[in-house]
């Protein structure tokens with residue numbers, strides 16, 4: 001996997017290989033039309049699940065809450081539960097290492113900011129907390145798992161966990177060694193350029209950054225007011241709210257990976273346990289951060305229950321409708337939005353999805369929103385590339401501001417365009433994520 005000019009990881013190889021992937025590759029690629037889908041994998045891994053939901057998949061119990069123990073919540077992006085559950089597996093000896101995404105300390109020029117690492121100690125695991133909206137790839141940690149006997153947990157967004165499941169099915173050694181999979185709910189993946197753009201908007205060079213935090217937390221601000229923060233090599237910090245950035249509205253799709261246009265799994269349906277943010281009041285206003293979790297593995301449910309009993313976790317069970325409401329925008333984009341995108345003409349491989357093309361009756365406004373989001377993500381890569389090449393950030397910012405104002409006019413009836421559109425019957429449609 002190598003970075004392309006848009007800051008996205010792509011498989012590299014001969015043109016012939018890329019045109020005609022091997023049967024082995026097609027069996028493990030999460031977007032391959034010939035690989036098993038999420039329903040087939042979930043049925044194989046959780047045949048006796050207590051619940052089955054069309055949007056959440058198979059599961060035992062769903063919860064909302066956070067970690068009470070120590071400072072896991074403060075140090076996590078959300079309620080700190082991912083790191084807490086991984087820590088329990090390590091200290092109980094249920095795994096020898098955890099594959100997750102950590103900062104690439106002291107990156108040389110052109111090296112990625114973040115990468116997959118295997119953490120074997122509590123200190124390393126905890127140092128890796130926080131969400132990284134940055135391209136990463138699994139080959140290094142999978143090789144390490146192949147080389148070193150032991151039991152491992154892998155943390156990843158839904159398509160990565162699906163890839164791990166498919167790889168385990170194809171390779172008994174991985175199946176034997178990967179004992180647990182942790183999924184992160186996912187709206188979409190960003191390119192490496194988003195961090196660069198944020199740094200530009202803080203009037204800093206990303207190469208000066210020692211740490212980059214996409215979601216610096218503050219208990220006195222709502223959790224959904226994301227704030228990016230860079231710590232520079234001289235120890236100073238620079239920070240800016242996402243809402244104040246030209247491209248900081250997550251839902252507009254800036255820098256989205258194109259593969260995400262063809263994903264139908266929001267909640268990591270193939271993972272043993274999946275974690276997200278509780279984007280529902282009163283939780284979204286609580287700056288300390290709150291998780292929603294979906295537990296699919298009975299042994300992890302017992303571990304969670306022990307944490308609740310020991311008052312290390314503050315969790316209450318919730319109905320599926322609550323979890324779905326926390327991810328409403330993600331489900332719209334990956335169900336009705338996907339059904340619309342699948343009707344578009346397309347050259348090359350046609351993805352096989354669980355969503356039927358054209359299965360949702362959509363208004364003109366909804367179709368325009370999905371088309372605009374697609375266009376913003378497509379052009380953000382290209383305009384940023386040009387601005388970077390010309391060393392002219394203002395070119396990108398001017399384009400991004402116009403794109404965002406048009407999107408907000410259409411979606412929230414904001415600004416002059418919004419008033420105009422509202423006048424012809426396009427109302428405020430989509431609540432903010």
Ligand SMILES: Cc1cc2nc3c(=O)[nH]c(=O)nc-3n(C[C@H](O)[C@H](O)[C@H](O)COP(=O)(O)OP(=O)(O)OC[C@H]3O[C@@H](n4cnc5c(N)ncnc54)[C@H](O)[C@@H]3O)c2cc1C
Pocket residue numbers: 072075076077078079080081082083084100101102128129130131132133134136155156157184185186187188189190275276277278289291327330
């Ligand atoms: C690209 C992306 C999109 C997301 N979209 C949504 C969404 O739409 N809705 C939602 O509710 N939640 C989403 N999340 C999940 C959310 O950001 C939090 O990660 C989740 O709520 C867990 O928070 P926590 O405090 O429990 O985790 P923490 O205790 O902070 O631990 C996070 C763990 O995940 C690992 N990690 C971070 N980034 C990655 C990565 N890219 N790949 C693999 N491992 C990683 C870290 O190394 C750490 O071990 C997304 C996450 C990512 C990475």
